[in-house]
Amino acid sequence: MLDMALPLIMDALANAALIFFVAVGLTLVFSVQRILNVAHGSFYSIGAYIAASMGLWLISAGLNPWLSFPALLLSAALVAMVLGPLVERTLIRWTYGRHEAIQILVTFGLFLILEDLQRLVFGVRSIYQDTPMALLGVTEIGGIFYLNYQLLLIVLALAVLFGMRFLIKHTRLGRLLVAVVADREVSLAMGINTDRAFVIAFTLGVFLAALGGALATPTTGVAPGLGAETMVLAFAVAAIGGLGQIEGAAVASIIVAGAKVLAVYYAPAFDTVAPFLVMLAVLLVRPNGLFGTATTRKI
């Protein structure tokens, strides 16, 4: 029984890890900025494109293939450093405190622009670059082979989860963010540079999305439309966990990935439906998600 279940569990956890990176970024930006960023999936696919291109370049330049691991991280950092502050300063800042419809529309406009920029820059063909996965090889446990890259993904996701916890609970920056989330005006009055807090939180969100994309390229490659697909999945995960809940996003990633893997094995036609059915079921019972807190209606 365990022999059969173990590969499934490994598959689900590796999937969960990839979903977690992008969902936790979305949920972080929502909790700090109160904005549902529809363009979040584009950061994921841009991260994926940059990582894949960088990997291809490393190989063609004849450099040490092990460099492709730092390249994954570097490409995510690059995307975050360039796009994070730029987008936050120009577009997102303008929408703070406005109606949700406006916020969603502005980020949807950004999504459309970024989608086409990717087509113009990277073309419309899909790119596949699996050097990091091939380098790590496989491990045999009880006659079943496991991809070591999947193990790496799970370890990295745990590192991000605990890193985020540490950042928020035990660092000065984290406490500043918590203060800004709790009450923006009072934080401002107390001398906190809220503008800076917003830029940092948004850039961190972009970094996490791009990291998810970069880490996903060795397993799935990258093609046009990836950003749109990832977006809706990240939405579902963030909503199930409760918007703004980091641990919630982790639990929701595992639930969604589990549902997806089960669907792939038992009812392949329903693998793309599974995350949304879970989301509908969860929100029917708990409208604010599994770990979300209820908000009162304002008069």
Add this chain to the structure above:
Amino acid sequence: MKILYALFVAAFAALAIVPFAAPWLQFVLTIAIAKGFAAVGVALLLRAGLISIGHAMFYAAGAYTAAFIVLRSGISDLFVLLIASTLVTAVIGALVGAYLVRYRAIFFAMLNLAVSMVFFALLSKLYGITGGTDGLRVPVPTVLGMTLTKAGFDIVLFYVALALMAIIAGLGVQFLKSPLGHAVGAIHTNEVRLEYLGVSAWTVLLIAYTISAALAGLGGAIAAVSIGHVLPEYAYWTESGHLVLTAVLGGIGGVAGPFIGSIFLEIVHTVAVGVAHNAWNLIMGATLLLVIFFLPQGLYGLVTKSADKTSSAKLGENKS
């Protein structure tokens, strides 16, 4: 206001001669009007402050209903198809709405998204019923018992769509003036006070949601018989985003706005596709941002504003 009506009549007359004056525009405009119906539905919900990123689902539902009726039952009269698709979509809208209108703000947007993605996935996966990702081909329907060529049917369909647009616009204006229409707006302004007045927000929103779904379904059915092919992509979430974009671009203030937005976008699209195929979304996104930043009332706001200016200028003349 008189100038505004004169403008509408002039615009309508200009549209009515399109099949003779500019035949290449006929198909473009039929699709624009079809999407306009869906955009009016989205705009109705926007008036209540609710943004739906899932309305393409009802557009697709209308399109697939029309396709199913022609292919399965053999009934292929245009008017039967349009009425049946609208009714079926209204029922789906009422069922989905009964669950969704309890939610507000981002949760409403996301749940619409989730339901529409389930719908999209089912359309593309259930090969036996929906033809999967290949979609379904829709034969040319008959009109009141007459069998027409595709070209002849297209002209009839264009005028039917145009007439329906006028009817819906007239009904829409009456609806917005009615107590129910005001209640929809009041949900955005202050929902709690509305309930203190004894009006159930749930009921008001359910009615609005059902109407908006039915409108999207009507649009989908027109698109299905016009294009002659239905695809799961009709229901994809980016399509829903485009519907919201159309509504906001045109202006959600009146019924005319979404139609103006839709016609404007389809014409620009047709022109842009030849020039810059891969940059189309980029142009749309940039336009959307510009409209939100500089024209909060949408394109329609531009029309009403200039009409107001001229009428107030006239008023000044009369006084002096």
